[in-house]
Amino acid sequence: MKRFIQNSLKLIVLVIVLIFACDILYTAVYRNSAPRNKLQYILNTENETFDIVFLGSSRVANHIDTKLFDSLSHKKTINLGVLGAGLNDNYLQLKLLIQNNEVNSVYLQIDDNFEREYPTALGTASAMPFIRNTIIKDHTKRYFENFNTLYYIPFYRYAINDPKIGFRELFFSAVNKAPKIDPSIGYIPKYGNRPSQSGSLPKNIAKKNDILKEIRALCKTNNIELVLFISPYSSTLKNRDYIEKLKYKVPDLIDLTKGYNDSLFYNYGHLNNKGARVFTKHLYYNTQRTQKQ
């Protein structure tokens, strides 16, 4: 028994050492590799001036063709929409971006993300290797219930975010594999047309969203123009009256949901590349008009 306990303890020590080693290795690789996602790109960007920053979820990443917008507006823009991200994740992105850069305007999409104030795993996974960064640490401490485990237990943050920052991503970062999408542009086109897939917006709307208030305050403090908009859904979407409720809660919301044929959609909530081009123009001309007014 004594021998078994001794060997079991050795095994436990080995596991702990390996966990520490993996944590150190992963963190070092992510810190020193070229950016492969939008958050890494933000952290690596310094002294840049962005005329317009687009923030939101995949409904921003897939909908705004920044090259087209740049050619129309003659401005420098970047699409920081992240798959699955909510307002809380966008808030963190904005805080990090303005830390070392100048931003003139933020175009933020408000849709059913109004319902959530908490951070999402998908939206913030790529921030986890940089949890020692003061802004990320403070943000995580404030909004993440499991901050202590994320911050103090080695490798935990990598383990629970394995689809985003697990071994596969580590390997690609270590060999400096170029990402599929250039994070400095950020537009991720979708191809095809499957509008038959249906989805729905919530039946009821939240009373308020404090994160949106904080984003407004942050923009005001830093003299950033904040434009709120909502992009289109296909005709298969259910509970469409949610958009009217949303416009009541957010009076300055620009509604761009109308006038889109189902052939322009990849699925019920995402435009395809053709739709994205139409929408980008729509967004540009509409915001131009609004600004003139």
Add this chain to the structure above:
Amino acid sequence: MLFNSLDFAIFLPIVFVLYWFVAKESTKYQNILLVIASYIFYGWWDWRFLFLILFSTVVDYSIGIALSKEHKNKQRKILLLISVLVNLGLLGVFKYYNFFIDNFTTVFSFFGNEIQSNTLDIILPVGISFYTFQTLSYTIDVYRKRLEPTKDFIAFSVFVSFFPQLVAGPIERATQLLPQFYKKRHFNYNQAKEGVYLIVWGLFKKMVIADTCANYANDIFSKYESMNSLSLLLGAIYFAFQIYGDFSGYSDIAIGTSRLFGVDLMRNFKYPYFSRDIAEFWRRWHISLSTWFRDYLYIPLGGSRGSKWFNIRNVFIIFLVSGFWHGANWTFIIWGGLNALYFLPLLLRDKNRRYLNDAAENRILPSFKELTAMLSTFLLTTLSWVFFRANTVTEAILYLKRMLSFNLEGGIQYLSIERYVPELALLILVFLIIEWHSRTKEHPFFNTFRYIKLVGVIIGIITLGNYSSVNDFIYFQF
């Protein structure tokens, strides 16, 4: 409580310490501790179903005692029948009630008689198919006078509820497991060490192989209509490895855990994907269930005695019942039927016991003939797994139809989990090489490189394991 959970990582050392340091003085204390631990383990999931286990335990214990006192054949048969009815009755209510109601309704509707379907919202108690079969084996063995009925209720309770194998097997025979609870267990270093090796290897199979395959297979099966033939073939292969990693991983952890308590369980998997025909596959896959059906159904039905037609009938019964045991869905029954069909040519040519040894015995690599045989067996098995995985028979047929259409439109497809479909093949290949290398052993940790392998596997669990989406073991649903 899941084996791959923090709860179990805390629970196991506590029970281990209490077992070997506090309860070590007597068999009774050891058994009482195991019963308490087992009930906590099971109750962690849903304490209400503990009463079912207790009920099953009391019924079969009492029937065992009654059988020992009864000498008249007719009375003994009645007692056996009560046990069978109680155990299968529980299974029938919790697992098959809705299936039968739905099918009766469909049949009546087909003949123009509309009847109201009164299905129940029933939760399936975890592991019910496993422990009911285990207790049934006890009563049948006592009835057949192959086993002396126990008078030790605590030992019998451990036999029924022993936590390492309670919810997903191996389904132990009373003749093998029960006697181990009659005598005091003494700590054996080598047995415990082997147990730890099996636990580590089981965790690797579950967390690295099965759960990773699950992410791919789930995505492919849920969108099979938009997938090309290559993606669908890989989806079926990934599911084949998911279910193997999941179930054999569970069995390894169960066997390893019980060895820590000085109890030996039967081996449940012997590298089934290296089988050279379907008969060999069934001697290597879920061995405890296959041998259960062999001993308690196939042989009583007449086994391989009698005419060929009689043999064929028995084989079909076994496979169809085995399919139905897995779940109340026609998909499982068809899966069983398909395996019976695969078995048929071997039976007709008396070739079902052709491969009783390991593939490529005393050689590093298989011969071309062996390789072809293994690949074709794997392919047949993979095709049948599509029925096992699909939600409906129609879905399985459409999946296979699309898969066999040799449509490669879209080339290498990208999944919504942000992975290319073929990416996982590399991990599967590495896993197969490790398994091939260890095919004559229980786990890969043998010879002088065992510690290096152990470190490698632990690194694999840490870095490649799935922690973001902890999945239940598939066989919990059965």
